[in-house]
Every structure is written in structure tokens, then in C-alpha cells.
Amino acid sequence: MAADFFYNKKVHQFTKSEGITEKNSVYRLGLEYMDDEDQKLIELIDAFLQDPNLKEVIGLSIGIWADAYDSDCESIINKLVEEKEHLQHIEALFIGDMDFDECEISWIQQTNLNAIFKNFPNLKVFQIKGSEGLALGEIEHQNLETLVIQSGGLSKNVLQEIGNATLPKLKHLELWLGTDDYGYDCEVEADILPLLEDGKFPLLFHLGLQNCIDADDIVQLISMTPLQETILSLDLSMGTLGDKSAEGLLNAPCMPQLCYLNLSSNYLSSGIGQKIKEKFPHIELKMGEQKEEDVYDDETYRYVDVGE
């Protein structure tokens, strides 16, 4: 169970026997085990759709589908699209809600999720976990406020699709970029810069470029490139950021506008945190716990938090 909470609400596991009992709630539809059959998930979705309290559910999370480590979720997405008229009240959708105890994040077989953007115009929050096989297609959505992709290795294709997206209401963009061992193949300047373009997401408030093997390059980019002034919150946690690159933040054009900066779980010293705090006392800086480099045969290694 990846998320105990989604859309700021406790996630309830939907079962046929209990049905929907909570108002204004978030439910997860998923198999108990990977080794169950997909048919059962479709049946579960049917039972969910027929529940008299369906309208009480505002957030829907799709957890385990059969053999999610080998088989994609296309049939599940198709089912959601077929039944879309019953699901238009859903405000938040999560596809791939599994944690590492259930499936390696890099093994989760995603699919083309373009149909979600096309058929659920009322969605406010869309979260995706796992990026193998993931495509988003041409994205145009008038109401989406939050887009989150949690990945051990995001491909440049997906980043380009986001770079080309039309998401006028997007406020929160969170991308776990991962590492090249698991599909990350971005060139920071070519693929990240388009996301930072002024007016690209005119209402963007929070930007997360997390869990990135190229965290140093990303910070260097941010140190030179102004961020749209609506961005008040920046999350660069879970990556491989070191002091040298982080120094660049001291002169980054975005710093005066930021209210919140998360640098947790990188490779930073407390000294750099202190410098940032002193120069920008208005920023709520989160340093959390920092990692230590591994040394093998005189070579140092840094790892992202979720590289699997």
C-alpha cells in the first residue's frame, strides 16, 4: 500500500463485502496479491461502480493489478474510460498505487494514459507510479491542478510530453526523475528547461524535480534560469545534490520569491543549509536527513532515494 493518504484523505481499501461506507472519501481498487487474476480487478471495479454510495467517493486509487511486474494496466484504463460517465465526480486519480513491498517501482508496467486526460475533464489531481511503458501523449486538460509521477527512471519522452502539455490550471508538478539504470535518459537542458519556461504552466506554485541522478545539473540550471514568479515552493529532495552545486542556489534568481525549499535526502553538509538560511531567512528550508557517499576502490558513489 503505497499511500496511506491520498488527496489529503485516508485511503480506504474497497472490498465487495464492505462497499463504500465513507463520505467524501478516497478508495483504492486493487487486488490483494499480484498473483490474483485481472478479471477479479475488473469485477471489483464493477462492484465499485454499482455501489449506491459511489458519488461519495472523490478520490480513486488503482493499486495492484494482476502481475503488474509483467503486464500493463491497459485493460484497467480501458475499463475506467468505458465507465467514465459514472466517474466524472472523481477529483483525484492515482494509477499504480503500490509500494516496494508489493512491486519494484521500476517493474510496474504502465501504459499510455492519454485517455485519462481526454476522458476525465474534471480531474484535479493525477498521480502515476512507475514509468516503464508509460506514455502520456498529447496532454490538454483545463482543470488539472496537480500532476505527480513517481518513478525510478523517467524517460525523456514523458518529460517532453509534459513539456508540450497544455495545463492552464496546473499548480503542483512533481516528477521523480530517477536514474539511467531504470530508464532515465534525459538531457537536463533539453528536457527540463522547457518545463521552466515562463507561462508554460501559468499558475504553477510548486515544482518538484526529485529523486534525480542529475540533481547537480538541475540545480545548476535553476541557478542560472529565472523561475516563473508564481513558483513559491521548490522540492529538490531525494537526489544526488552536493554542496558545490548547491552553492549556486545562493545566487539563484528564484530564491527571493521562494517560501519553501526542500533539499532533504541529498549529499549536503549542514554548512550549506546554514548559508541558505542566513541569506534567505524568509525561506522555510527543509534539510531533513542527508545521505553519505559510498566509496569503493577510491571511487565515490551517490544514489537517488528510489532507484529500483
Added chain:
Amino acid sequence: MMQEALHSYQLNYQTIAWIDLLSTPHSFEELVEENDIIKIDSFGENFDVFKGLLKWGSESIKKEEFHQISKEEIDILPNDKGRIQYSRQAYLGFKEALKFVENCVMKKGNVRFMNTPTAILQMFDKKNAHQILLEHHVAKTKFLGTVRSYEELHQMMNQAKEHQVFIKLAHGSSSSGVMAYRRSKSREVLKTSVEIDKSSALYNSLNISTYRDATKIKLIINQLAKEHLIVEKWEPKATFNNKVFDLRLVVIGQKVEHVVMRSSTSPMTNLHLGNERGDLNGLIDYLGNEKWEEIKKTALQAVRSFQGAMVTGVDLMVQANSHKVKIIEVNAFGDLVPRIVNSEGRTTYEEQAFIIKSIFDEVLT
């Protein structure tokens, strides 16, 4: 710590170290007296004790095919810290030693055990423990069997239609030799605190390593399979605060009063692997009182399955998504939960001393 607790309750006690019991067993025979209460504690990680156990087990292991060492070789066995080897033989030695203790006690009359040798041995044999829990209809993780090789493991997983399993030493304590293994059509991954060196010797480490190379995974599993291995379904644990968790519930005299929540970002939750104690009160709030009562009830039911067990550490998981409660295992030496006290302010050791005192007081009045 047990001694301090006994001392503070003004109880007279004598201790015999494992090494003395193993090397000069008659010293125990002389020590034990009528009306005694005996607590058998863990033999720990002392290398001389380990060698002593191997010697005690050197006859009975001969009937088996597991990794073994002769009496003569034991004497010259180097102290290779953390190395995993001869785990079955050490268990068989432990069994002989406990049988000896039981026999000595039978001669004396009216001597009681906190945990009887039989109960300890049942808990120390993970295969046997699974069977006992199954017979008593205790909700537990699924036992798939024992394996002697990587190939057998794959056949077992095919047959059972399981894609992820835990592989454990049948007689290992804490995380020693525990491996979390999963595979898909095209990939496999092994997560474990076991490390392998160039000569294929296996060691326990304090870090979790992730192996993705099939050749290496096969080598590790085949090496460890020379010991006695059991396989369980790897049932996903529920998360709380974005970490998976399980619980160690210490059961003393049919009461659960000392609980530790262990949170982890890896499949191994043992605290000595750098995992944290979680926020138990927060968890109880999250799961609800009804679930919490079910957890305690299940732990008690598990302990009752082992006749003669009075002080145990129950490892229990709450399953992801469904929140089903399942016993992982019951530990005979599971009462080490530092700084945790019950509502009376007593630690696990103080609680045991308190119970022992009540037993004696009853006898006297």
C-alpha cells in the same frame, strides 16, 4: 538486565553462562535445586559458545546432509565474524543441550521454566513453528516449504504461483540469513543483509544489499541452501508514514504490554539494520481500536499454540491494503525491547521479575 530486575525485586538468583553449560554440563546439574524457576536465555553471538553448540550437534548432524563440521575441525575453526555457516548443526547442538537441561530438571522435581525447552525448540525451528501455528488456526504468513537449491526454489515458486518470497534460515535469529527474493518474466532481484565474498563465503552485514544479477543471486541462494532453508510467501506489509512496518509484541504471561513498531524502507524491518522505531500511538489511531485489539488477540493466540511458552516476542504484520493481521514468527528470546515499559512502569525484565516474585509469594503463603 534480567539480573538487575531480579535484584531490584530482591530475588535470589544464580546464572550459568552458556559456555559453562556446554563445556562443563555437570556444573548446571549441581546448581539447580528444587522449586527453582529457570529462564533459558539466548546463547547470543559468542564464538566459543557457537563452537560449543557445534560440538554438541556434531553427532546428530551426521544423519543429515546439511553443511557440517567434525569435532576435530571445530577446534581449529577460525573466528570469522559474521560468517553464516553450520546453522543446522548449531541448532542440533542447542537441541541436545536443552534436552540435557530438561533431563537434569526432571530429576529434581518441582522446577519450573519460564519457557520450557520443548517450547523453545519449537519456536527455534521455523518449519515446525509454522506447522504448530497452522494446527492452531493462527493467522500467519504462508509457509511454502524447504528448498535445497535455486532450481528447487524456482520450481516451488512456479507451483505455488508466487512471484515473491522470503527465504530464511530454518534456525536463524533476527535477520541472519534472511533474503527477500522476487522475479518477473525477465528480471529478478534479491534484497538481503547477506553478503558473499570472493570465495563464496556468506556473511551477515548491517546493510541491505540489492542483487539484480541472476548469476550472483543463484550463487548466494545455492550457498545458503547448504544450511537448512525455509521459504515463505513475501506478503506485502502495510505502510504507515510512507514506510512499511511490523510489530514486535512481547507477550509475558498471557499479556501484551510491551510493543515496538518497526518501520522500514526495505523488506527487512529489524532494528539493528538501521530501521526506526515507529510512532505506535499514531499507528493505533490510524488502524483503529478494533484492529489493535485483533492484533493483541492474534499475538496471544499464537503464543498459546506453543505449550510451555511464557515469555516470547511475537513478530506480527499487518498486510498492505486489506489490513489483515498475520503472525510472522514467535521468538523464544524476544523480550529485548529497551526503554519500553508497561502501564505499571515495568520493563519486560521487571515484569518477569514481578511474576516470579508473585509465584514465590504464593508458595510461601
